[in-house]
Amino acid sequence: MRILCMILDQLPIEVEIQRNPQLAKKPLVLLRPCNQRVLIAAKSLHDIRINPGESRRSVEQRYPNAFFLTATESLYQKKHTQLKNILGRFCTDIESNALGEFFISTTMLSRIFKSEADLCAKVVQQIVAETQLPVTVAIAGNKFTAYCASLQANPTCTIPMGKEADFLASLPLTALINPPSELLRRLNIFGIKTLGEFAQLPRGSVIRQFGPELAHFHDMACGNDNRILKPFTYPPTIILSQTLTNPLSDIQPTQNILHKLTTQLSQRLEQSGYHANALTLSITDESEHSKHINTSIKPPTSTDIRLQRISSNLLSQLKNTYPIIKIELKAYPLHEWHKNTYQIKLFEQHKNRYNKHALQKTIGSLKQRFGEHAIQFANNVGPPKPKGLRVHCDPAGIPSKLQIRKQTYMVKHIHQHWRVQSQWWHNPIERDYYQVNISDGRLITLFCDHKETWFLDRAVH
Incomplete structure (x- = not known):
């Protein structure tokens, strides 16, 4: 099988440069609007090792000249989808695991195009004509080689069958897909810097040194990659919004619109088979000033009721935003749990x-x-021991607010209340348990013993 890989490296950066060409020479850092953390940084900042998720302040301390820009994630998703649709004219079975990264099989296409070089040129020509974005395309005998070749292509590249190892030989070890840091550290001790040097090691020696679970990295260095193409599309961020013709100044109508959006969101998630692991709510007022608030969702969910409860909590935390003219809800779908994971065996079965x-x-x-x-x-x-809490109760003895790590949270809703009485014959245990939803969206379990001392039940969490 021959595989074509098309990549738009650093898609968000390229899209922003397309919108404003003057950004091309700037050390650009894109920040998520909800939390002002790094989404992606330009290649010129790679030596400084600025990683996604870092705070703006951390980047400023290490590189004061960085140029910050608020990311427009919905635009990046549209460009990704546009690229996928164009490539879909050549082959409908597309694997896409990240923004701007695509794989297709060229088996059927070999009958249509004169050569692989002609196919690569036609794909680039079509993409550039419709998007004006600098994609690169490569064809090789397996996914790993095609991926590495596409990163080196200018703008196209074809690796002849049987020449995969020769092409990969000069690449650094960091070209491997998610290599363990321990593997890189130990190979560096041995003076091995490139894939070619790694490939020269006997496979048996690699297995004895690193274990069979890491042998596939050696296979990749040798130009062998047995991974098959899986038609899978990178789950785009789901963005739902509603612009209001008449501004709203009341919380209840706003809640009703938000509930409709979360219902649509739940349906979209369930149709695609994903769960949301983070949620962002954006509110725009009449002055076109926007406020953003986000939260992670643990465990991830696609259920309507839970998404409504979380989004309502986010809305209650956004203050002084009335009258409202636009509501936007953004969910980050969870990837398949087994992506890029490996199970390490201590020993084989049946022995x-x-x-x-x-x-x-x-x-x-x-x-x-x-x-x-x-x-x-x-x-x-054993399970973690309960942690003491400061809890304020109403006159009926029901918890109304509590303090965790010096932060005070209001109890928004009590889902369950039960009483436990055990070991009455020896060391009596009497506890009142409450499963509550607090103001930051978390669902926690706390209990009060017979001495009226409150604890967070960490065994549940």
């Missing part, structure tokens, strides 16, 4: 007589390297 020896050997090597306290045995590890 029970060797299990104890293999486990003892593994534990011994971990202790030798990381110290005696690096290992905790399951039968010695």
